Amino acid sequence: MLETTIEASCPYCGESITLFLDLSIEEQSYIEDCSVCCQPMTVSFTVQDGEPANVSVDTT
Numbered sequence: 011m012l013e014t015t016i017e018a019s020c021p022y023c024g025e026s027i028t029l030f031l032d033l034s035i036e037e038q039s040y041i042e043d044c045s046v047c048c049q050p051m052t053v054s055f056t057v058q059d060g061e062p063a064n065v066s067v068d069t070t
């Protein structure tokens with residue numbers, strides 16, 4: 011599986027978190043729990059030229 015990791019900040023607690031992105035799907039959004047404060051956040055991104063683009067992390 012084509013996968014990469016990026017660093018992002020949790021919209022709730024502001025802690026730096028590592029996100030695992032599946033680059034085999036061109037556009038997606040999903041809900042992931044923060045590994046620090048366990049609150050659900052919406053992660054969305056697109057894939058351009060094999061790289062993640064327009065990554066956003068928002069409160070649900």
Ligand SMILES: [Zn+2]
Nearest residue numbers: 020023044047
């Ligand atoms: Zn958090």
